[in-house]
Amino acid sequence: MSLVxxxxxxxxxxxxxxxxxxxxxxxxxxxxxxxxxxLANDPATLQxxxxxxxxxxxxxxxxxxxxEMIYIAVSATNNCEYCSYSHTxxxxxxxxxxxxxxxxMAVVGLANExxxxxxxxRFPVDARFKP
Amino acid sequence: MSLVxxxxxxxxxxxxxxxxxxxxxxxxxxxxxxxxxxLANDPATLQxxxxxxxxxxxxxxxxxxxxEMIYIAVSATNNCEYCSYSHTxxxxxxxxxxxxxxxxMAVVGLANExxxxxxxxRFPVDARFKP
Amino acid sequence: MSLVxxxxxxxxxxxxxxxxxxxxxxxxxxxxxxxxxxLANDPATLQxxxxxxxxxxxxxxxxxxxxEMIYIAVSATNNCEYCSYSHTxxxxxxxxxxxxxxxxMAVVGLANExxxxxxxxRFPVDARFKP
Amino acid sequence: MSLVxxxxxxxxxxxxxxxxxxxxxxxxxxxxxxxxxxLANDPATLQxxxxxxxxxxxxxxxxxxxxEMIYIAVSATNNCEYCSYSHTxxxxxxxxxxxxxxxxMAVVGLANExxxxxxxxRFPVDARFKP
Amino acid sequence: MSLVxxxxxxxxxxxxxxxxxxxxxxxxxxxxxxxxxxLANDPATLQxxxxxxxxxxxxxxxxxxxxEMIYIAVSATNNCEYCSYSHTxxxxxxxxxxxxxxxxMAVVGLANExxxxxxxxRFPVDARFKP
Amino acid sequence: MSLVxxxxxxxxxxxxxxxxxxxxxxxxxxxxxxxxxxLANDPATLQxxxxxxxxxxxxxxxxxxxxEMIYIAVSATNNCEYCSYSHTxxxxxxxxxxxxxxxxMAVVGLANExxxxxxxxRFPVDARFKP
Numbered sequence: 001m002s003l004v005x006x007x008x009x010x011x012x013x014x015x016x017x018x019x020x021x022x023x024x025x026x027x028x029x030x031x032x033x034x035x036x037x038x039l040a041n042d043p044a045t046l047q048x049x050x051x052x053x054x055x056x057x058x059x060x061x062x063x064x065x066x067x068e069m070i071y072i073a074v075s076a077t078n079n080c081e082y083c084s085y086s087h088t089x090x091x092x093x094x095x096x097x098x099x100x101x102x103x104x105m106a107v108v109g110l111a112n113e114x115x116x117x118x119x120x121x122r123f124p125v126d127a128r129f130k131p
Numbered sequence: 132m133s134l135v136x137x138x139x140x141x142x143x144x145x146x147x148x149x150x151x152x153x154x155x156x157x158x159x160x161x162x163x164x165x166x167x168x169x170l171a172n173d174p175a176t177l178q179x180x181x182x183x184x185x186x187x188x189x190x191x192x193x194x195x196x197x198x199e200m201i202y203i204a205v206s207a208t209n210n211c212e213y214c215s216y217s218h219t220x221x222x223x224x225x226x227x228x229x230x231x232x233x234x235x236m237a238v239v240g241l242a243n244e245x246x247x248x249x250x251x252x253r254f255p256v257d258a259r260f261k262p
Numbered sequence: 263m264s265l266v267x268x269x270x271x272x273x274x275x276x277x278x279x280x281x282x283x284x285x286x287x288x289x290x291x292x293x294x295x296x297x298x299x300x301l302a303n304d305p306a307t308l309q310x311x312x313x314x315x316x317x318x319x320x321x322x323x324x325x326x327x328x329x330e331m332i333y334i335a336v337s338a339t340n341n342c343e344y345c346s347y348s349h350t351x352x353x354x355x356x357x358x359x360x361x362x363x364x365x366x367m368a369v370v371g372l373a374n375e376x377x378x379x380x381x382x383x384r385f386p387v388d389a390r391f392k393p
Numbered sequence: 394m395s396l397v398x399x400x401x402x403x404x405x406x407x408x409x410x411x412x413x414x415x416x417x418x419x420x421x422x423x424x425x426x427x428x429x430x431x432l433a434n435d436p437a438t439l440q441x442x443x444x445x446x447x448x449x450x451x452x453x454x455x456x457x458x459x460x461e462m463i464y465i466a467v468s469a470t471n472n473c474e475y476c477s478y479s480h481t482x483x484x485x486x487x488x489x490x491x492x493x494x495x496x497x498m499a500v501v502g503l504a505n506e507x508x509x510x511x512x513x514x515r516f517p518v519d520a521r522f523k524p
Numbered sequence: 525m526s527l528v529x530x531x532x533x534x535x536x537x538x539x540x541x542x543x544x545x546x547x548x549x550x551x552x553x554x555x556x557x558x559x560x561x562x563l564a565n566d567p568a569t570l571q572x573x574x575x576x577x578x579x580x581x582x583x584x585x586x587x588x589x590x591x592e593m594i595y596i597a598v599s600a601t602n603n604c605e606y607c608s609y610s611h612t613x614x615x616x617x618x619x620x621x622x623x624x625x626x627x628x629m630a631v632v633g634l635a636n637e638x639x640x641x642x643x644x645x646r647f648p649v650d651a652r653f654k655p
Numbered sequence: 656m657s658l659v660x661x662x663x664x665x666x667x668x669x670x671x672x673x674x675x676x677x678x679x680x681x682x683x684x685x686x687x688x689x690x691x692x693x694l695a696n697d698p699a700t701l702q703x704x705x706x707x708x709x710x711x712x713x714x715x716x717x718x719x720x721x722x723e724m725i726y727i728a729v730s731a732t733n734n735c736e737y738c739s740y741s742h743t744x745x746x747x748x749x750x751x752x753x754x755x756x757x758x759x760m761a762v763v764g765l766a767n768e769x770x771x772x773x774x775x776x777r778f779p780v781d782a783r784f785k786p
C-alpha cells in the first residue's frame with residue numbers, strides 16, 4: 001500500500017541502522033515505526049528528519065506534552081491520519097487525558113472556524129494587535 | 132476593505148451592545164476588535180461565537196496560554212493573518228515569550244513537514260498506534 | 263507586485279483580444295479584471311479557463327447565485343484574497359444580501375470546525391451514511 | 394479505531410442523553426451518529442456543537458439544502474471523509490440529485506483551481522471589487 | 525463506497541464512450557480509471573476535465589515527468605489519496621525513480637514547513653523579491 | 656509588522672553571524688532575507704533550517720530549478736505570500752521563463768481541482784494504481 005518500500009532493520013544499511021538504533025535508544029523502545037522505515041529509502045533525509053525531531057521535540061521553553069498537543073493540532077487541521085494516530089499515542093504516553101484531548105480538539109475546531117470567518121469577511125487587523 | 136460593515140458600539144442595537152459589554156467586561160478592556168464588529172451584522176452569530184470563545188478558551192484541563200498557543204498553531208497552518216496577529220497578541224498578554232513563540236513555530240513547521248511526508252508516501256499506520 | 267505582467271487590451275494579441283471580447287460580452291461589462299490579464303500570458307490557459315468558467319457557472323441544476331456562494335465558501339476556506347473579493351462582488355451583483363452572506367459564512371465556519379473534530383478524533387463513518 | 398471512546402446511549406449520563414434525545418427528536422430519527430458519540434466525552438462541547446448546528450443549519454436567509462451544499466463544498470476542500478459522507482447523506486435526504494451534486498463538485502473543483510492561480514501569481518485585487 | 529455511481533463502458537452513452545475511447549487511445553491503455561467513471565455522471569464535466577488534462581499535461585515548456593512531479597507535490601500537500609496513488613503511478617511509468625520520489629517529497633515537506641514559519645511569524649516580503 | 660524582531664547582521668551573535676556568512680557565501684550574495692532574520696531569534700532553529708535548505712535544495716536526482724518549481728507549487732497551494740515571492744525570484748534566477756511559470760501554475764491549478772473532485776466524490780483507488 002505504501003508508495004515506497006518500508007526498510008526493515010534486517011535489510012538496512014549500517015548508516016540506516018545507526019539512525020534506527022538512536023531512535024530506539026532515545027525513545028526507550030525496541031521497534032521502529034513506519035514513518036522512519038519509509039524515510040530510510042533516502043538515508044540523508046532519514047538522518048535530517050530524525051535530527052530535527054530530536055531537536056524540536058526536546059524539552060525547552062515548552063514541555064514535551066505541550067509540543068505533542070501542538071503537533072496534534074496541526075495534524076488534525078491538515079487531516080494527516082498517520083500523524084494523528086502516532087502523535088496522539090505519543091501524547092497519551094506523556095500523560096494526555098481524555099479531558100485534555102477533548103479541550104485540545106475544541107480549541108482546534110474553534111480556531112478553524114474563526115480563521116475562516118476572518119478570511120472570508122476580510123476585515124482589517126486592528127492596529128492594537130500589531131507589534 | 133471589509134466585505135461587511137463593521138458595527139461600531141455607537142451604532143449597535145441593544146442586543147449587540149449587550150454582547151460587546153460582556154466581551155469588554157470579561158476581558159477587562161474598553162474596546163472591541165474588528166472580528167466582533169464584523170460578526171455583529173448577524174447578532175445570533177455574534178452571540179453564539181462569543182459564547183463559544185468564552186467556553187472553549189476558559190481554563191480547564193488546559194491552561195489559557197496553552198490554548199492560545201494551539202490557536203496560533205492552527206492559524207499559522209491555515210494562514211489566517213487576522214488570527215495570527217490577534218492570538219499572538221493575546222498569548223503575549225498571557226506570558227508568551229520570544230523563546231516560547233519560536234519553539235511553538237518550530238513544532239508547527241515540523242508537523243506541517245512530516246504531515247506531508249506521511250500523506251505523500253502513504254505508508255500504513257502502525258498497529259501499535261491504534262487505540 | 264504581480265509575479266507576471268498583466269496583459270492590457272491595447273497590448274494583447276488578436277487571440278487574447280477575442281477572449282477578452284467574449285468575457286465582456288458575456289458579462290455585459292466594459293472592462294477585464296486582473297485574473298484574466300494575468301492568465302493572458304498563456305493564451306491557451308486563458309481560453310481554457312474562460313471556457314471552464316462559462317460552462318461551470320452557467321445556470322443548470324443550480325442557479326448562478328448558489329454557485330457564487332459555493333465559490334465564496336471554497337475561497338474563504340482556502341484563504342484566497344483575490345477570489346473572496348471578486349466572487350463576493352459577483353454574488354452581490356446577483357442579489358447576495360448581508361443576511362445571506364453572514365449565514366453563508368456561519369456555515370463555512372461551522373463546517374471548518376466540525377471537519378477538524380472528525381479528522382482529529384478519527385471515529386469511523388457510520389454505515390448508514392454510505393451509499 | 395476512534396481516538397476516543399464512542400459513548401452509546403445506554404452508557405450515557407443524563408446530561409448526554411438529553412442532548413441525544415434532542416438530536417433524535419429534531420431530526421426525526423431513532424439513532425445517533427458517531428460524531429456526537431465522540432463529542433459526548435466532553436458534555437459541554439457536545440451541547441455547544443449541537444446548539445451551533447441547530448442554529449446554523451436552520452432555515453433562514455438560506456434554505457437547508459443550500460446550507461448542506463455549502464457544507465459539502467467545505468468538506469471536499471478540506472478532505473474530511475466523515476463530513477463528506479454524512480453531509481452528502483443529509484443533502485440527499487433534502488433532495489440533492491446527481492445532477493446537483495455533480496454541478497456542486499464542478500464549482501468546488503474550479504474554485505480550488507482558480508484560488509491557486511490567484512495565490513500563485515499574486516496579481517492585485519481590482520479596485521472595483523473592493524466594497 | 526463512492527458517492528456517485530461509477531459509469532462502466534458497457535453502460536455509457538455514446539457521448540461518454542467517445543471520451544473514454546479518446547482517453548484510452550491517448551494513453552495507449554485498454555481501461556478507464558475510476559476518476560473518469562465518476563465524472564461521467566456529468567458528461568459535460570467529463571469532457572471539460574479530459575480536455576483540460578490533455579492540454580495541461582502535454583509536453584510544452586515543461587516535460588511530462590516534471591508535470592507529474594508537480595501534481596504529486598500538490599496532491600501530497602492537499603492529502604488527496606486517490607491523486608497520490610494515480611499520479612505516482614503515472615510518474616513511475618514516465619521514469620520516476622525511488623531517489624527522485626524521495627527528493628521530491630523532501631522538497632514538499634520542507635516547503636510546507638517554511639510556508640508556516642512565514643505565515644506564522646509574518647515578516648514582510650523583502651523588496652528585492654518583488655518584480 | 657513582523658511578530659518577532661528581525662535580527663540584523665550588526666546586532667547578531669557570533670553564532671548567528673556564522674550562519675548568515677554561510678548563507679551569503681553559498682548563494683554568492685551580500686544580503687540576508689527576512690526569513691533568516693526572523694529565525695535568528697532562535698539560533699538552533701536558524702541553523703537547523705539552513706542546514707535543511709542546503710541539503711534539500713542541492714542538485715541530486717532532481718535539478719535545482721525543478722526543486723524551485725516544486726517549492727512554488729506547494730507555496731501557491733498553501734497560499735504563502737512570502738514563499739511565492741522568494742521562490743519565484745529564486746526560480747527566475749535559475750532560468751524560469753514566463754512560459755514555464757504559466758505551465759507550472761496550470762498544473763498546480765488543475766491538480767487542486769481534481770484533488771477536490773476525488774476527495775468530494777470519494778470513489779475508490781483503482782487496484783492497478785497500488786504498488
